[in-house]
Amino acid sequence: MPKDLTRAARWFHALSDETRLQIIERLRDGEQCVCDLTDMLATTQSLLSFHLKTLKETGILTDRREGRWVYYSLSPEAIEELERLIGSLKPRGRGLRVSLKRCD
Amino acid sequence: MPKDLTRAARWFHALSDETRLQIIERLRDGEQCVCDLTDMLATTQSLLSFHLKTLKETGILTDRREGRWVYYSLSPEAIEELERLIGSLKPRGRGLRVSLKRCD
DNA sequence: GCCATTCATCAATGAATCTTGATGTGGATG
């Protein structure tokens, strides 16, 4: 069980939820506090907190406390990491493209 | 519930499983029949079939029957689609980066 | 036609995950 694939699977899982993608969509314009996100996304505070935690644990988001409020933002490295992951899924050079025919 | 996000969530979900990522990893070198994949990945035929179906339904893989064998390969458009999805997660221009401070 | 092979599908179980509602925690205010 390759370690990279385990890591990749976790990243993709964090992105496999609509609510979490909505959170990311909102954070594309910059950091937001939880209360703003609660207003924007029709969801409960408890559920939002759960999804934020999921994204944070994966490394997609970072948080920052300021007084009573907690601000979340996209981790700068997150997009690079994702593009690296996508790169690891790309077909390799066509030189090996012949079928091995081990089934015959 | 934006339709794009629904679609993106489905794609990411398809990639959120280690076995499915292993399948993709194998197919990076070109198409393979199911029997080869069964040998390579320590898994049962039934389970492999389930995961192949998941990937195919999402559009990541295509299949092709040839006699008794079914060959799976990476869909050419899949990687482009993924890069498009990743692009839709990127932070927007920094001009809007000011915090709205609606919480005050 | 009969049988073996390759793969898909189905039903059932168990595990992981999402969701909800209640409670807990830490900071700010008076």
Place this chain on the structure above:
DNA sequence: CATCCACATCAAGATTCATTGATGAATGGC
């Protein structure tokens, strides 16, 4: 200290998903 607010955490239920084992469908050889 008492209280309110923003947010996190917890326990319980609901749902979705992965896995297994058995059966079915299509192909090809005899």
